[in-house]
Amino acid sequence: PGGRIETSELPLFLRGHVYAVQQKAWMDNTVWNYYLRTLLANNLSDHSVVLLDNFASHVNDDSYRIVHEELGSLLCPIPPNATSICQPLDVGVMAPFKRYLRDAWLTEEMIDGEDGDDFDTPTAGQKRLAMVKRAIVAWDRVSPVDILMSFEKVDIRMSFEKALPVPTNTK
Known part of the structure; x- marks a missing residue:
């Protein structure tokens, strides 16, 4: 910073x-x-x-x-080691986001270097800006329906029941 x-x-x-x-x-x-x-x-x-x-x-x-x-x-x-079964963003949002991010990267034009020559390597700053723009495009494609469906896919209540340790009877 x-x-x-x-x-x-x-x-x-x-x-x-x-x-x-x-x-x-x-x-x-x-x-x-x-x-x-x-x-x-x-x-x-x-x-x-x-x-x-x-x-x-x-x-x-x-x-x-x-x-x-x-x-x-x-x-x-959430309980330790339970992310994969009860965290909706990991389960149902990050996969489409990463897919959209990859799609944006594959369809974008080559980043020109500083002097505009296609063969010139883009600067680190140009690469960061391109990644930011790509992430914005990808996130804009994640719909409210994708997010809602991630909660349904996870079935959060059942996930917590699976993830929480079952108390053992100490009698």
Whole structure:
């Protein structure tokens, strides 16, 4: 944060979207907290339950505090190793998104290098901007129906029954 990408490239990215920069291009506490406050806060009703996997940046003291105190909701991590069976986005949204992302990449024109020569290698900044545009196009293709169907596909109640450990009778 505060580096060249954030100061020089982010202003060139398409408006109306949320961007975050992290040194290792990975979700960390800073990026996650930014997401909670910048994006989720505007799309969450009070007294919601926020279901999350057990990724360290998702379920830490800061996350619990932000979700509870600032967003007026409850953070609830899903059981460990249960993501594949009870997290709707992983099950029903990411697959179409990745397919749309691949389709966008395969159909786009070659990125020209800095001097406009097709044989010139595009800069890292040009590649990042192209990826951002590709992701926006792909996400725009994910429909509300895709998202709703992911919850039906997961059958969230049954998934939790499968994922939660069954108490053993200690008698």
